[in-house]
Amino acid sequence: MIKKYTIKDIAEMAGVSKGTVDRVLHKRGKVSPTALKKVNKILKDIDFKPNPIAKNLKNNKIYRLCILFPDYHEDSYWAPCLEAVKEFEENYQALGIKAEEYGYNVFLPESFTKKALEVISTNPDAILMAPLFFNEAKIISKICHDKGIIVSTFNNIIKKEGFSNYIGQDLFQSGRIAAKLLDTLIGKGHIAIIHVDEIVQNATHMQQKEKGFKSYFKDNKTSDYKISTISIDKNFNLNNNESLESFFNLNTDIKGVFVTTSKTYVVAEFNKAHNKHLKIVGYDLVDNNIRFLKEGYIDFLINQNPKKQAFIGLSTLAEHLLFDKEIPKRILLPIDIINSENFKQYLE
Structure with missing residues (x-):
């Protein structure tokens, strides 16, 4: 059986205090170079793998993800995004992730800006947005960048500073x-x-x-x-x-x-x-x-599968916040060609 090492075990093996091990594992506080070297050696020797789920539950941290996309009442293309949010919460809510959806008028750039600023004012941990309006999206991305809010896009790519990644088709x-x-x-x-x-x-x-x-x-x-x-x-x-x-x-x-x-x-x-x-x-x-x-x-x-785009976008941000997983610059979905003979298999 694989032995499960505790902080106490690691501290005893390295000859340091439990507090020192905790600071090394969580990368907080000051640790002397000698102690850091001892702890890292033990971690390498035992091939230590931290449990990010347990860490998050222990910290009792609730992460807020906001998803911003056009109002599905005005354009039914976006309706599946609501299903994506529901499915996402079923998978991640127990881990301390909360998703909130916001809609804007698909025909009005000023509606996108107003709703985006409203989202930013709530200080979320990350925002996933479908930015149909390029010029307005550039401004919003800079505001988020300055405030340290992680921003990803789906359905439409905006190649400007401030966006972490893009989910959608080429x-x-x-x-x-x-x-x-x-x-x-x-x-x-x-x-x-x-x-x-x-x-x-x-x-x-x-x-x-x-x-x-x-x-x-x-x-x-x-x-x-x-x-x-x-x-x-x-x-x-x-x-x-x-x-x-x-x-x-x-x-x-x-x-x-x-x-x-x-x-x-x-x-x-x-x-x-x-x-x-x-x-x-x-x-x-x-x-x-x-x-x-x-x-x-x-x-x-x-x-274009908007539901899959939204779900992958939310999941990528959640796993970054929970498990420190790197956010890829882009995630490209397959380009599915549909005709009268095969459309039924794509309907969920």
Whole structure:
């Protein structure tokens, strides 16, 4: 049997006091170089492994993790994040971890800033956020950095100082995969990239998808394609106040569409209503997307799995706080390609 060594055992073996061993193990207080060398030698000889769970329970420490993401009432894509929080608490609450969720308006950058500042004012141990607005996220990250609050992001990467890590897909690569799918579906012709309900200039996740999509065709020099990019809101209004119908009437040769958000159903509904026979690739297993996928008006969906992103993000932060585990710079999820034949196995 493997012997379990106590602080008293280690102290006797090293010829020092129990207090000295405690200070070495917990890296607090002053320890003479001689005593430190003796204790570390014994720890190495016995291959000592501290019990972080027992340590945390003994300290009676409660860690607070806050998760900030868009209000799921406004965008159903985010609803699974609530399930992730519930599942996380079932796994970690007994270890002294408390998770709190905060929502912001998916359409208003000022709502993100206001809610983020509210979270910061509560002095949490760490924050996991889905920052849709790049400029506002930079400001919030600096405030957290200055206050010593650990911050991680999911769904959207912000490559700036202050963020510990990113959990999600390689967005650039997912754009390339969408391009490959449409290349296979239509062979050649005119493709539209459509951003729905996002301010593209302030949304790096959409920019990365678009860049990846275009890079595929740039690298594939044998392809004969024209690519047009537009932004609309869910009511079919373009930035220049034209309707989605007007856009397609002016571009009658469009064969395929890449929708960069979970609102792929907006274009699919238009496709069905106007009998356009468009090939459509988009994102995410929201109910409306699944309906049009089954009906054949959406060809492929790329599943971003927000629940898994949120759960992994919270778990990574919890294990850092509990067990001093290093936080990886990024955790990339698989890029799952969904069609009408396999979508059921991805529904939980």
